[in-house]
Amino acid sequence: MTGTVEHPDRPPLDRDEMARVVARDIPDGAYVNLGIGQPTAVADHLDPARGIILHTENGMLGMGPPAVGDDVDPDLTNAGKQPVTELPGAAYFHHADSFAMMRGGHLDVCIMGAFQVSERGDLANWHTGAPDAIPAVGGAMDLAIGAKEVFVMMALFARDGTPKLVPRCTYPLTGLACVSRVYTELATFRVGPDGVRVVETFGTTVAELARRVPVIHRLA
């Protein structure tokens, strides 16, 4: 168990840097699902030599980079319905097989965005609970319970300034005690049965974070 590393004198991570930090923490040879939106950018930082294989829930292992120009094929998209490419050694399968793979615990890591993560790793990322919102869950609940590890990428604070790392989620839940790591612009965290541990800070200190985010405790 190593201690926290603080980088108070550098700026917070930008989106590209966040994606790079997440990419660094994925084990070589892992099977990984990247959620819609921000997590997609993690792929840009995965060195092919590391043998990491991307799963997309719409039925593919071995997903390659986004397709551009003549490579765009309407029959080949990622979960966000963006055109992608196929790498050598890819495999296609239907939706029941794809989610059996996910729910059976075969994916090593999935990376998703979140509205909130609780200190015990509960995830809320599918519904704001607002009465006029149209609910849409997609594969988020399946990924939450299926992947061996769930990494979350999110801003540490909501637009109203309240922390998104919370004692207890107030938004409708996606999954219970499923998140193991959280990546934000100001800090990265490990989450588990013992609560939240700050792994690294960017442009701030643990002490300062602890003042603004009640669930943060520095572990011995």
Place this chain on the structure above:
Amino acid sequence: MTGTVEHPDRPPLDRDEMARVVARDIPDGAYVNLGIGQPTAVADHLDPARGIILHTENGMLGMGPPAVGDDVDPDLTNAGKQPVTELPGAAYFHHADSFAMMRGGHLDVCIMGAFQVSERGDLANWHTGAPDAIPAVGGAMDLAIGAKEVFVMMALFARDGTPKLVPRCTYPLTGLACVSRVYTELATFRVGPDGVRVVETFGTTVAELARRVPVIHRLA
């Protein structure tokens, strides 16, 4: 509802004739599973023009005739592990898919042997119940509940002279109320909620059968 047809003056059906009678009753275009042993012979009487497609539970639709000589391939067998051939338009699938097909009610007909069939269509064909017997069920229970219709081919009487069409099975059951037709050397039957109806006799009469087989009633 047509009446019973009696052929008292001809001999009982031989095995080949039984297979032919069964084959005649399979609807054109049906998907059919032929059990191990006697039912295998039904395939010899299916005119290809009738478009009947054979399923074998070890993972194939479009099974062709037995393989002989150079066509024998250890990777291509029927459920009885005998070498068979592949017809144009065949498809292979794994065991879970094969039994999902069966159990999901997609096969039109399966044909099996039996130790006993009850008057309400209960089937006993996997275990004699003898203490020294090694039980083996294979796919029989899945076929019994899965196929839309279960046809049984069997001798009408056991070696000890007792009928195999019985009020209630005394052997361990394979499936409940699943058999719809029974083919024997002396007669063919329909079985259903209303009991047993003799369809056709060979070398005997309904009256004679009714004396020897208590569950037989001539329907009005």
Place this chain on the structure above:
Amino acid sequence: MGKVMPGPAEAVTGVGDGATVLIGGFGLAGMPVHLVDALIGLGVGDLTVVSNNAGNGDTGLAALLAAGRVRKVICSFPRQADSYVFDRLYRAGKIELEVVPQGNLAERMRAAGAGIGAFYCPTGVGTPLADGKETRTIDGREYVLEYPIHGDVALIGAHAGDPLGNLVYRKTARNFGPVMATAATVTVAQVTHLVAVGQLDPEAVVTPGIYVDRLVEVGR
């Protein structure tokens, strides 16, 4: 064999008011646009549609919704950048929505096709989508009891098919098609290419013909 239809209109004949219609596709990839257009032309209404999304742009499922033929949508992800037809109907209270996690949608249809009466599923435990559902702890893990989703008809898109109904798909357009094909009373496939029996590799057939009742060639 009689499975090949002259056009999409003939292919969807017989779908009735109030039917449950499974519609393939993940967004527009695999969406059977020609069949959906024919369904619109058929004039039936009060439909329950099961599909991953709730329409994209103005074609396919979105056009069916716009025509006012759908009473209820069962899907995992209605809210998308181009789901404006659904959004408008939903906000106007003109359409019912049941959100189902994507893996449950797939697995519940697989269960319907495989004869499974219900299954204990890890997805959604502790979330609002499991509210009111039966749960059970098995080997220390909590599961939710989920039931099959059967369709009266499935409309799917495939890459190529033969007159026996065997289908292959193309890349991630495979998605829900193979699962839906197993889960409906009548399955109708639009195929880009109709090929002769024997032209599809039996090792690569994804949907065996037993699951396909009608198919129609629509070209690119």
Place this chain on the structure above:
Amino acid sequence: MGKVMPGPAEAVTGVGDGATVLIGGFGLAGMPVHLVDALIGLGVGDLTVVSNNAGNGDTGLAALLAAGRVRKVICSFPRQADSYVFDRLYRAGKIELEVVPQGNLAERMRAAGAGIGAFYCPTGVGTPLADGKETRTIDGREYVLEYPIHGDVALIGAHAGDPLGNLVYRKTARNFGPVMATAATVTVAQVTHLVAVGQLDPEAVVTPGIYVDRLVEVGR
């Protein structure tokens, strides 16, 4: 990627006494004889073997049984013309037998691979093989509750594989391999041909590499 092993002995390293071993094959078709021989060479015992049959002749599973390494066999169809090794052990009371309907064997392993906690199954209702099992009536039909079968290791045979672990099978030798590959903690495949990454058609891969931990080329 490190999945390709120099020989069968290295491929089965780590299997321990008392392990549950899933062994592919339907009779000898798909039976991973080289891996089973290596398992015999490893010297471990007290194994529980899950396989469709209980050995044929003197090779593969039959050899493992003859070597006295197996405490219990879970299978659908032990009794065959050439199952004399098993028959002798069974009659001598030296081996335990659990007979499972073939479809349940496949579906229970699929459930293990797909994260399903248990499922209601129509097979075996009212038969001795459902004795003592929980039942439930759903929509007027009776079902038996069945639980997953997990393996510590799966030993399977395939036709060709690539270094990522993607596998294709040949004809009805496919049978249980793809299901078992999903259901074990460690899956080991013997392949007739090892091919380069990119040589297998992504549309025709049956077992995606995520399910395969080790593979070894054994030739014809």
